[in-house]
Amino acid sequence: MDNIINARGLSCPQPVIMTVNEIKKVKNGTIVIMVDTDTAKENVSRASKAQGWEIANVEPEEDGYRVTITKED
16 A cells, blocks of 8 residues: 655645655555645655656646655665
């Protein structure tokens, strides 16, 4: 099951902090982060890559973006 972070309505750096905290907690697998601004999308993607995770998918949604990150064992 995917871990889901709903960071819509939050301004940076809050979505990044939530993402990094989840990364530290789950270590690997799939995390879906929902954000509502281009800035949050870019910052979450950059922070995820810096933590060694891959950006698997970025899907635009009517109220923002769904960023899916993954990391194998």
